Amino acid sequence: MTLPSPHAGPTAPPSRFDAANCAADAPVTDRQRHEVEHALVSVLGPAADGLVHALRDARTVRDLLDVITAAQSAIAMARGGDAAAAFASRYRGLADE
Numbered sequence: 001m002t003l004p005s006p007h008a009g010p011t012a013p014p015s016r017f018d019a020a021n022c023a024a025d026a027p028v029t030d031r032q033r034h035e036v037e038h039a040l041v042s043v044l045g046p047a048a049d050g051l052v053h054a055l056r057d058a059r060t061v062r063d064l065l066d067v068i069t070a071a072q073s074a075i076a077m078a079r080g081g082d083a084a085a086a087f088a089s090r091y092r093g094l095a096d097e
Contacts, residue, residue: 024062040071
């Protein structure tokens with residue numbers, strides 16, 4: 001069992017959102033929005049506010065993935081590449097988009 005580094009910052013719970021199995025024009029559910037919002041706030045704290053607003057405006061899976069991609073960049077700048085990769089890995093298929 002590998003313990004997280006104490007320097008890695010907070011981590012969000014794993015996601016059930018599987019981008020690979022969603023059509024880009026499919027509507028986003030409140031549950032998907034909530035899940036991503038929770039992950040963003042867990043990783044970025046108050047710095048996630050702008051992304052959370054964009055997330056709340058997301059209407060399709062494509063919109064949601066655009067926010068997730070922007071979040072990955074913000075996380076990379078704030079927490080480093082490993083934290084950004086861990087965030088994106090919660091959304092299976094994101095790297096394939």
